[in-house]
Amino acid sequence: MRYAEGPQLYITEQNRGDIKNGSILRLAISPVTVCRLHRIQSHGIDARLEALKELAKLSADPSFATEFINMEGLATLARLVESGTHFGEMLAFTLTAFLELMDHGIISWDLISVSFIKQIAAYVNQPMVDVSILQRSLAILESMVLNSHSLYQRVAQETTVTQLITHLQVSNQEIQTYAIALINALFLKTPEDRRQHIIRVNRPVKAEMAHQLYVLQVLTFNLLEERMMTKMDPNDQNPVNPAIDFTQTPPGMLALDNMLYLAKVHQDTYIRIVLENCSREDKHECPFGRSAIELTRMLCDILQVGELPNEGCNDFHPMFFTHERAWEEFFCVCIQLLNKTWKEMRATAEDFNKVMTVVREQITRALAMKPPSLEQLRVKLRSLSYSEVLRLRQSERMSQDDFQSPPIIDLRERIQPEILELIKQQRLSRLCEGSCFRKLGNRRRQEKFWFCRLSLNHKVLHYGDLDESPQGEVPFELLTDTIPVSDIKAVLTGKDCPHMKEKSALKQNKEVLELAFSILYDPDEALNFVATNKYEYCIWTDGVSALLGKELGSDLTRSDLDTLMSMEMKLRLLDLENITIPEAPPPVPKEPSTYNFTYNYG
Numbered sequence: 001m002r003y004a005e006g007p008q009l010y011i012t013e014q015n016r017g018d019i020k021n022g023s024i025l026r027l028a029i030s031p032v033t034v035c036r037l038h039r040i041q042s043h044g045i046d047a048r049l050e051a052l053k054e055l056a057k058l059s060a061d062p063s064f065a066t067e068f069i070n071m072e073g074l075a076t077l078a079r080l081v082e083s084g085t086h087f088g089e090m091l092a093f094t095l096t097a098f099l100e101l102m103d104h105g106i107i108s109w110d111l112i113s114v115s116f117i118k119q120i121a122a123y124v125n126q127p128m129v130d131v132s133i134l135q136r137s138l139a140i141l142e143s144m145v146l147n148s149h150s151l152y153q154r155v156a157q158e159t160t161v162t163q164l165i166t167h168l169q170v171s172n173q174e175i176q177t178y179a180i181a182l183i184n185a186l187f188l189k190t191p192e193d194r195r196q197h198i199i200r201v202n203r204p205v206k207a208e209m210a211h212q213l214y215v216l217q218v219l220t221f222n223l224l225e226e227r228m229m230t231k232m233d234p235n236d237q238n239p240v241n242p243a244i245d246f247t248q249t250p251p252g253m254l255a256l257d258n259m260l261y262l263a264k265v266h267q268d269t270y271i272r273i274v275l276e277n278c279s280r281e282d283k284h285e286c287p288f289g290r291s292a293i294e295l296t297r298m299l300c301d302i303l304q305v306g307e308l309p310n311e312g313c314n315d316f317h318p319m320f321f322t323h324e325r326a327w328e329e330f331f332c333v334c335i336q337l338l339n340k341t342w343k344e345m346r347a348t349a350e351d352f353n354k355v356m357t358v359v360r361e362q363i364t365r366a367l368a369m370k371p372p373s374l375e376q377l378r379v380k381l382r383s384l385s386y387s388e389v390l391r392l393r394q395s396e397r398m399s400q401d402d403f404q405s406p407p408i409i410d411l412r413e414r415i416q417p418e419i420l421e422l423i424k425q426q427r428l429s430r431l432c433e434g435s436c437f438r439k440l441g442n443r444r445r446q447e448k449f450w451f452c453r454l455s456l457n458h459k460v461l462h463y464g465d466l467d468e469s470p471q472g473e474v475p476f477e478l479l480t481d482t483i484p485v486s487d488i489k490a491v492l493t494g495k496d497c498p499h500m501k502e503k504s505a506l507k508q509n510k511e512v513l514e515l516a517f518s519i520l521y522d523p524d525e526a527l528n529f530v531a532t533n534k535y536e537y538c539i540w541t542d543g544v545s546a547l548l549g550k551e552l553g554s555d556l557t558r559s560d561l562d563t564l565m566s567m568e569m570k571l572r573l574l575d576l577e578n579i580t581i582p583e584a585p586p587p588v589p590k591e592p593s594t595y596n597f598t599y600n601y602g
Contacts, residue, residue, distance in 0.1 A: 002028040010063040031064040035071050045090075052093035059100035069106050074098070082115045088130060095120075095136035102143065109147040114154060117144065121158035124167075131172055138167070138178035145185040152189040161186060173220070180321050214316040218309040224327060225306040227254040250305075251296035259292045261328040262335060269332065273339050286342040287349070294352075295338055298360055299331060302367070318372045329374050334363060337381045344386040361389055394566060406584065411572065412565065419564045423557055424546045431543040432456055435536055436469055437529055451479060452529075458547065459485050461519070463527065487522040491544040499528040517541050 001011040004024040010031060011019065019025075058064045068074070077098045080086055086094055102109065123129050123137040141159065144151040164186075167179035228250040263270045277285045300306070320326040338359050347355045362384045371377040434453025451474045452463040462479035494500065497518040515531040517540065531537035538556035545552055 001025045007060055008057075009061050012063055031061070031067040034058065034064065035067045035073060049090050049093070052090055052097065056093040056096040056100065059097040062104055065101050065104045066106060069101060074101050074107065077101075078113065078116050082113070082119055084119060089132075092130065092132040092136060095133065095140065099136055099140055099143070102140075109144055109151055112144065112151065117151065117154050118158055121155065124159055125163055131175060134167070135174055135178055138175070138182050142178070142182045142185045145182070145189055149189070152186070156186060156190070177220075177321075184321065214309065214313050217316045217320055218304065218307070220320070221303050221305045221327065222307075224254055224300075227257055228252050228300055228305060230254075248293075250300050251293060254300070255293040255296035258296050258328060258331040258335075259289075261325070262292075262332050265325075265328070266332050269336060273335070276339065276343075283348045284346060286339055286347070287352075290352070291338055291342075292335060294356055295334055295359070296331065298356065298363075299334065302360070302363060317367060317370060319374050319377055322373050326374070330377075333374060333378050333381065334359070337362060341386055358386060358389055365389075365392070405582075407582070408569075408573075412569065415565065415568050415572075416561075419561055419568065420552070422564065423542075423552065423560050427539055427543040427546055427552070428454065428458060430539045431547075432458075434474060435532075435540065436466070436474075437532070439465070452527075453479065454485075454543070454547075461485065461488075461527075483519070483521050483527060485547050488544065488548060489520045489522065491541060491548070492518045492520065492526075493541060497528060498526045499530075517544075519544060 002008050002025065003011075004026045009015070010028070011025065055068075059068070077094055080094055081091070081098070120137050120140050123133055124141060129137075141155050145155050161183055164179050164183050168176050170176065230253045231249055274288060277288060280286075320330070323329050338355070341359050341362065342355050345351065345355055345358065362381060365384055366377055366380040369380055371380055431454035434451055436449055436451050439448040439450055449466040449469050450463060451466055451470060452461060453474065453476075454461055455476070461483040462476050463481050463483075464479035466474070466478075492498075494513050494516060497516045499518065500513060500516050512530055515534065515537050516529065517531070517537065518526040518528045520526050529540065531540060535556065538554035542552045542554050542557055
C-alpha cells in the first residue's frame with residue numbers, strides 16, 4: 001500500500017500508525033519488485049529517462065531506498081555519473097536520486113569514490129552548466145563536506161571559494177542559496193589559520209560577495225510580501241473573534257503564520273509565554289495577539305520586507321543563511337524578548353508603545369553586531385536587558401560630541417572634586433551611624449555580634465560586643481573599646497587581612513574573602529571585620545580611606561560618582577539644550593578707537 005497523495009510513501013509496520021482518518025491509499029508494486037524491474041541501465045534513451053525520473057521520485061521513500069541500496073542500485077548510479085555519459089535531464093534525475101538516497105543515512109558518505117567527487121566538482125567549476133545539474137551538484141558537495149572530514153579535504157582540493165563566489169553573481173536565487181550553503185560548510189570545516197588565508201585571497205571579491213548576499217537576503221524576505229499584504233477574509237471571521245486584527249496590512253496574514261509556527265514548532269515556548277501572562281495581574285498582562293502582530297510589523301520594517309535592493313548596499317545578516325525557516329525562527333526569538341522586556345518594565349496596557357520602542361532598539365542593536373547564528377542572536381538579546389538599554393542610552397548621550405568639547409570637559413573637571421567631597425562626607429556620616437558585624441568564632445561558626453561607629457568629631461572609633469543584633473543606633477556608652485583615628489596606619493582587604501591568614505577555612509571561602517577588611521593601628525594590632533554585604537564593605541573601606549586622607553577606590557564610589565556627575569551635568573546644561581557649544585571661547589573684540597561714548601547725565 002502507498003499513499004495516493006502527497007509524497008506517496010509506502011505503508012510499513014513502522015509508519016502505519018501515522019495513517020490519518022480519510023487518507024487515500026492505493027495498492028502498489030512492492031519496493032523489492034520495483035527495484036528488480038527498474039530500467040535505469042536500459043539501452044533505450046527514452047526508457048532510461050523515464051526510469052530515472054521515476055527513480056528520483058521513489059528515492060525519497062525510506063522503504064524503497066533501503067531495497068534499492070541493498071541491490072547495489074546506489075553504486076550503479078555512482079558509476080553512471082562517473083562515466084560522464086549522461087547529460088541534461090537524465091543527469092539531473094540521476095543526481096536527484098543519488099542525493100535523496102544518501103540523505104536517508106543508510107550508508108556512509110565516506111564510501112564515495114574520488115572519481116565521483118571529481119566529476120561532481122567539475123559540474124560546479126564549469127562556466128556553463130544546466131541550472132538543475134549545478135543545483136544538485138552544489139547540494140551533494142555540501143553534504144559531503146558536512147558529513148565527512150576526509151571528503152571535506154577532497155572537495156576543498158577540487159573546488160575553491162573563489163570559484164563558488166562566481167555563482168553568487170547569477171540571477172537564479174536557488175543557485176545563490178546552494179552556493180552560500182557550500183561556502184558556509186567549507187568555512188565551518190576549515191581550520192582557523194586557513195580561513196584567514198581564504199579571506200585574504202578573496203578580499204577583492206569580498207565587497208561583491210557581500211552585495212550579492214544582501215540582494216539574496218532582500219529577495220528571500222520579499223517572498224513574504226504576498227502574505228504580508230494579504231488580509232483575512234471578513235467572511236471567515238467570528239464577531240467575537242480577534243481575527244479582525246489580521247485585516248491590517250502590513251503585516252496581514254504573515255503575523256498569523258508566525259504565531260502558528262511558534263505554537264507548532266516551539267510549543268513549550270508558546271505555552272510558557274501564555275501561562276506567564278495568565279499568572280500576572282490583569283493590568284500587567286502582555287496581550288499576546290497584539291504583541292505578535294505589532295512585532296511582525298516591526299520586523300518587516302526593520303528588514304525592509306517588500307522593498308527593492310539598494311545598489312551598492314552590503315548590509316546582510318549571516319544568521320539568515322543558517323536555517324531553512326530563518327524568518328520564523330527570528331520571530332520566535334524576538335517574541336520571547338518582547339515578553340521578557342514587558343516583564344522587566346512591569347508594563348501595563350498603556351505602556352505598550354513604550355515597550356515596542358525598547359524592543360525595536362534591542363533588536364536593532366543586536367542585529368548591528370552581525371551575530372553569525374540565531375543562537376548567537378539569542379545570547380546578545382539576553383544581554384541587552386531593559387536596564388542595559390537605559391545604561392547604553394545614557395552612555396551614548398554622555399559620549400556625544402557636545403559632551404567631548406573642551407568647555408564640557410573643563411566643567412566636568414571643576415565639578416568632580418565637589419562630587420567626590422560629597423561622597424566622602426556621606427561615607428563618614430554612615431560611619432558615625434555605625435554598623436553591626438558578626439564575630440567569627442574559633443569553631444568556624446558565627447557566635448556573637450559587635451558594633452562599631454565613628455565619633456561625631458571623626459577622631460575616635462568606638463566598638464564593643466553585643467548579645468544580640470541591635471534594632472537601632474547603639475549609644476557610645478555601650479561601646480567600651482576605642483581606637484584613636486590618629487593611630488590608624490592602614491586598611492587591609494581580602495586575603496591580606498590577618499584574620500583571613502589565620503583561618504585557612506575562611507581563606508577558602510571566596511564570599512567571606514570579598515567582604516573582609518582590617519584596620520591596622522598602633523602598636524601593630526588590627527581590628528578585623530567581615531561586612532554583612534558588599535554595600536557595607538564599600539561604605540567602611542571608603543570611610544576609613546577618607547579618614548586617612550586616601551583616595552576612595554571602591555566600586556560603589558565609581559558608581560556614585562558616575563550617577564551624580566551625570567545628574568549635575570544635565571542640570572547645569574539644561575538651559576543649553578539644542579544649542580551648539582563652541583569648541584573655544586569667543587574671541588575678545590579689538591579695543592575701540594575712542595572711549596568718548598559715555599552719556600553725560602549732567
